[in-house]
Amino acid sequence: MKKALLFALVLALAVAMPVFAGGGAESSSSASSDTITIAFIGNTTGDYAMYGVPVRNSVVMFFEQLNAAGGINGKQINLLEYDDKADPTETVNAYNLAKSKGATAVFGSVLTGATVALSDVTYDDNMPQITASATSPKVTVMDPDDPNSEVKTNVFRACFLDPFQGEKMAQYASSKYGAKTAAIFYENGSDYSEAIVQGFESQIEACGIKVVAKEAFATGDVDYKAQMTNIAAANPDVVIMPIYYGEAGLAITALRAAGCKAKVIGGDGFGSVKDYASAADLEGTVYMSGYAPGTESVAQFEADYKAKFGTDVPNMFAPLAWDASLLLAEGLKAAEAKGLAAGSAEYKQAVIDAIKGMDAFEGITGSYTFNETNDPIKSVAIIKISGGSELFDEFF
Amino acid sequence: MTFSLLIAQLINGLQTGSVYALVALGYSMVYGIIKLLNFAHGDIIMVGAYMVYYAIASFALPPIVAVILAVGVSTLLGVTVEKVAYTPLRSAPRLSLLITAIGVSFLLENGAQLVFGADQKSMDPMVTGSISMGGISVSYAAIVTIVVSVIAMVVLTIVVNRTKIGKAMRAVSEDMGAAQLMGISLNRTISMTFAIGSALAGIGSVLYLCAYPQASPTMGSMLGIKAFVAAVLGGIGSIPGAMIGGFVIGVLEALVAAAGFSMWKDAAVFLILIIVLVFKPTGILGKKIQEKV
Numbered sequence: 001m002k003k004a005l006l007f008a009l010v011l012a013l014a015v016a017m018p019v020f021a022g023g024g025a026e027s028s029s030s031a032s033s034d035t036i037t038i039a040f041i042g043n044t045t046g047d048y049a050m051y052g053v054p055v056r057n058s059v060v061m062f063f064e065q066l067n068a069a070g071g072i073n074g075k076q077i078n079l080l081e082y083d084d085k086a087d088p089t090e091t092v093n094a095y096n097l098a099k100s101k102g103a104t105a106v107f108g109s110v111l112t113g114a115t116v117a118l119s120d121v122t123y124d125d126n127m128p129q130i131t132a133s134a135t136s137p138k139v140t141v142m143d144p145d146d147p148n149s150e151v152k153t154n155v156f157r158a159c160f161l162d163p164f165q166g167e168k169m170a171q172y173a174s175s176k177y178g179a180k181t182a183a184i185f186y187e188n189g190s191d192y193s194e195a196i197v198q199g200f201e202s203q204i205e206a207c208g209i210k211v212v213a214k215e216a217f218a219t220g221d222v223d224y225k226a227q228m229t230n231i232a233a234a235n236p237d238v239v240i241m242p243i244y245y246g247e248a249g250l251a252i253t254a255l256r257a258a259g260c261k262a263k264v265i266g267g268d269g270f271g272s273v274k275d276y277a278s279a280a281d282l283e284g285t286v287y288m289s290g291y292a293p294g295t296e297s298v299a300q301f302e303a304d305y306k307a308k309f310g311t312d313v314p315n316m317f318a319p320l321a322w323d324a325s326l327l328l329a330e331g332l333k334a335a336e337a338k339g340l341a342a343g344s345a346e347y348k349q350a351v352i353d354a355i356k357g358m359d360a361f362e363g364i365t366g367s368y369t370f371n372e373t374n375d376p377i378k379s380v381a382i383i384k385i386s387g388g389s390e391l392f393d394e395f396f
Numbered sequence: 397m398t399f400s401l402l403i404a405q406l407i408n409g410l411q412t413g414s415v416y417a418l419v420a421l422g423y424s425m426v427y428g429i430i431k432l433l434n435f436a437h438g439d440i441i442m443v444g445a446y447m448v449y450y451a452i453a454s455f456a457l458p459p460i461v462a463v464i465l466a467v468g469v470s471t472l473l474g475v476t477v478e479k480v481a482y483t484p485l486r487s488a489p490r491l492s493l494l495i496t497a498i499g500v501s502f503l504l505e506n507g508a509q510l511v512f513g514a515d516q517k518s519m520d521p522m523v524t525g526s527i528s529m530g531g532i533s534v535s536y537a538a539i540v541t542i543v544v545s546v547i548a549m550v551v552l553t554i555v556v557n558r559t560k561i562g563k564a565m566r567a568v569s570e571d572m573g574a575a576q577l578m579g580i581s582l583n584r585t586i587s588m589t590f591a592i593g594s595a596l597a598g599i600g601s602v603l604y605l606c607a608y609p610q611a612s613p614t615m616g617s618m619l620g621i622k623a624f625v626a627a628v629l630g631g632i633g634s635i636p637g638a639m640i641g642g643f644v645i646g647v648l649e650a651l652v653a654a655a656g657f658s659m660w661k662d663a664a665v666f667l668i669l670i671i672v673l674v675f676k677p678t679g680i681l682g683k684k685i686q687e688k689v
Contacts, residue, residue: 188659215653215658216658216659217658217659218659218661218662220614220617220618221618221661221662222608222610222615223412223607223608223649225408225411225412225607225650226405226408226409226649226650226652226653226654226658226661227653227658229401229404229405229408229654230401230653230654230656230658233398233401246515246516246518246610246612249518249610250608250609250610253521253609257526257535258404259533275518276516276518276610277518278520278521
């Protein structure tokens with residue numbers, strides 16, 4: 001009898017709990033006439049936290065600075081933080097919680113899987129969403145294989161997609177090197193590598209480039225001598241290598257050993273390739289990067305980041321997250337300027353419209369314009385390797 | 397394809413094949429003696445390669461010290477693996493031994509990730525430069541690799557055919573029990589076989605780094621499997637067979653890539669394995685086995 005009573009009491013409490021919690025959220029959103037509530041969702045713990053933590057740090061730092069400078073339209077930004085552990089289910093739970101607390105825009109998530117799950121639910125609510133780092137086409141398009149697929153109009157990203165890098169490589173080869181012939185060396189079976197190759201090949205006709213050799217290697221293979229001998233024999237103007245730094249070092253060493261002097265162009269996987277081949281072999285190699293470390297545009301960011309978190313900017317995720325925050329803040333500003341009420345459907349649409357309408361908006365990693373699938377048409381940072389160091393050359 | 401391109405590709409193939417041949421020799425010797433496919437053999441090369449890397453890149457020791465260190469550590473590791481993992485199982489079914497070998501391979505690979513880290517370690521090439529012969533440029537690294545592996549095979553043949561320990565090895569491989577009755581120490585002979593095979597793996601690791609100056613924890617697995625194919629192709633248990641098998645596999649890979657099918661390189665190698673096992677399981681130089689009914 002006593003046990004049953006206790007059970008009933010516990011049950012009653014459990015039922016009442018969410019009501020209390022809901023009541024709390026209600027009061028915070030009703031007090032929001034002078035605050036704007038947004039949510040950050042990302043994996044700050046777990047296996048891939050090395051990507052999520054820098055993103056979270058940049059977002060927190062951005063909105064703290066914004067609040068310190070007076071906020072937007074005199075209103076402070078109330079940033080809710082949720083850790084989704086890169087688990088799509090947690091991401092969606094976090095989003096529902098954020099929505100119940102009156103969030104009017106969402107920043108996240110960090111990895112592709114979680115971000116796609118998030119974009120599916122935000123699209124139903126037309127909730128403005130931006131990600132710094134998820135590169136899959138699925139984030140903004142329902143079915144990337146279908147050219148007429150529905151676009152998730154409310155979702156934006158600050159990073160460029162893999163095929164886009166390939167397109168830029170073709171344009172760079174043609175306009176900077178006057179290349180007429182190219183060789184491609186890629187990793188067979190790697191989504192990253194093949195997506196860049198596909199982007200490159202889509203542009204070669206327009207750029208007047210002929211592919212004279214296309215060679216590949218299997219993941220884990222280190223013997224590239226035979227492929228490089230073929231490439232050297234085809235005597236191309238440029239060699240395109242959409243592969244990661246370790247293999248890239250071996251490939252460039254083998255290419256030079258085969259006697260080929262062609263310019264090498266790499267993708268953003270080339271970062272720190274300088275440690276994987278000799279300075280002489282690498283001289284003049286360029287690669288596409290998401291941001292330009294050590295340049296004027298990011299200097300302030302890098303100094304602030306170090307001062308606040310005690311570490312150097314670890315990777316390109318941090319500056320991209322800063323840019324994504326900047327884009328989101330611009331959207332909020334536009335909605336505030338229209339005098340709309342935060343959290344309303346019109347407000348959300350105004351944020352989306354403002355981000356969509358950006359024309360060469362300057363961030364710290366490049367300038368932003370969004371195409372029909374909400375992917376940024378962005379300048380890439382060209383990093384040139386000279387004397388054994390990787391130096392920012394120009395935006396392209 | 398022009399003639400000079402063909403020659404260049406053949407030299408590429410011979411260089412790769414030399415490394416395969418050295419590893420295949422280790423496979424073949426161990427198989428010849430205790431009928432064990434020592435799948436940990438490729439990973440011994442990996443450990444040897446890390447020794448060379450640390451000696452040269454971290455401690456700036458002269459290359460000759462690095463070579464001695466690599467060969468020494470590989471030999472020691474090979475003998476230790478034999479004593480710890482294989483000796484207690486000598487009378488166990490051969491399948492247990494095979495599974496243990498795979499286990500040792502995993503232990504070495506994952507242990508290396510723990511100790512050395514999971515990323516590749518890159519070093520400056522040890523042998524640089526090339527000479528031009530009739531319009532074909534041949535790197536010194538290729539010449540050194542081919543010459544060293546041929547010398548290694550000649551020395552090994554002399555050891556097996558002309559010395560006392562070689563005689564003991566042949567006797568043990570012929571009939572373990574009878575050899576023991578003749579006063580041959582089984583333990584000593586088997587350990588010696590592992591020591592020689594692992595020393596060859598140590599030399600192989602140095603030659604490997606001449607060709608691809610990077611060490612990584614999993615570098616031994618594919619290398620080991622391809623060397624195994626080479627040993628089977630040449631006739632497992634046969635020393636000249638292992639050498640021929642290594643060169644054939646290396647040249648085949650280079651020619652497949654030269655013909656423009658670089659993504660089919662591995663497939664071609666394993667196709668060879670299937671063809672050999674179906675049509676001539678004893679390999680090119682293998683002994684004929686008479687099935688006893």
